[in-house]
Amino acid sequence: MLSAFIEQHNLPEEFRLTVKKHYKPLANRIFNQFNKSNNAYFVGINGCQGSGKSTLTDFIAEYLITEYQLNVVVMSLDDFYLTREKRNQLANDIHPLLATRGVPGTHDVATLEGVIAQLKDRETGFSIPKFNKATDDPFPEALWLTIERPVDIILLEGWCWGVKPQTVEQLTSPINELELQHDADGVWRNHVNDQLKSAYVPLYEQMDFWLALQAPSFDCVYKWRLEQEQKLQARNIGLTNSKVMTPEEILNFTQYFQRLSVQSCNTISQSADTIFYLDASRQITNTPLMEKE
Numbered sequence: 001m002l003s004a005f006i007e008q009h010n011l012p013e014e015f016r017l018t019v020k021k022h023y024k025p026l027a028n029r030i031f032n033q034f035n036k037s038n039n040a041y042f043v044g045i046n047g048c049q050g051s052g053k054s055t056l057t058d059f060i061a062e063y064l065i066t067e068y069q070l071n072v073v074v075m076s077l078d079d080f081y082l083t084r085e086k087r088n089q090l091a092n093d094i095h096p097l098l099a100t101r102g103v104p105g106t107h108d109v110a111t112l113e114g115v116i117a118q119l120k121d122r123e124t125g126f127s128i129p130k131f132n133k134a135t136d137d138p139f140p141e142a143l144w145l146t147i148e149r150p151v152d153i154i155l156l157e158g159w160c161w162g163v164k165p166q167t168v169e170q171l172t173s174p175i176n177e178l179e180l181q182h183d184a185d186g187v188w189r190n191h192v193n194d195q196l197k198s199a200y201v202p203l204y205e206q207m208d209f210w211l212a213l214q215a216p217s218f219d220c221v222y223k224w225r226l227e228q229e230q231k232l233q234a235r236n237i238g239l240t241n242s243k244v245m246t247p248e249e250i251l252n253f254t255q256y257f258q259r260l261s262v263q264s265c266n267t268i269s270q271s272a273d274t275i276f277y278l279d280a281s282r283q284i285t286n287t288p289l290m291e292k293e
Helices: 002-008 015-035 054-069 083-095 108-119 177-182 187-204 219-235 247-270
Strands: 043-048 073-074 124-126 144-146 151-157 209-214 274-278 285-288
Touching: 002 015, 002 054, 002 083, 002 219, 015 043, 015 209, 015 285, 043 054, 043 247, 054 073, 054 144, 054 209, 108 124, 108 151, 108 187, 124 274, 177 247, 187 247, 209 247, 219 247, 247 285
Parallel strands: 043 151, 043 209, 073 151, 209 274
Antiparallel strands: 124 144, 274 285
């Protein structure tokens, strides 16, 4: 299983050591916790862009399926982004920066809430959305994942999933050039924070286990995000009307995420059951909360 996973994801051989030291113990711990519940078990996974959430999540899912014959579903908060049309409407109604997907308030939280409820009740016959970042719109519904049998474990990952809202004082001053130039009055960041507080935080309570991947600093995000975009571009060569970003666009794009990425680094330890602290090369350096229950 591991050799095939490494080949499929184009990973270095050193990944085997990461699996042995960190990923397998984590997956076994999640299984043991699930075994105590007799219910659908939700794992929330937090980590900034490019931190390796998808690789980790995919491995845990494949391991649990192979090792324990469980029905495991992987969901990304990214797949619940609103359509471009709806985000443009938000941009017209509330603030121009809401046209860009990413921050709380640009997701279809009502659909996410409904999907979580259906998974929790172990229902079948419904579909989970899938978003196409290359076109900046959802894939056609025919390509969405259909749940055909009750799900045992749900892995839900997202860059802002699990992040706590900020205080009024924290929202007072712009944090970067984007906010200084385009949100000097704070309308955008206050709206984002309000959405986080009212729509996202209540859903956090549905998670049974929290995992966080923590970058050494926000400076790594641009580099990691650039690598992601290059892979996306390679998979979509020849795509008409591609929304794949240039390096300059990525530099601007990451500024949308800075405020809550920093907030996550400062607060996620208050709620995470396990934190994987990463170095600049995304290698895990420490897991001090591995035994937290």
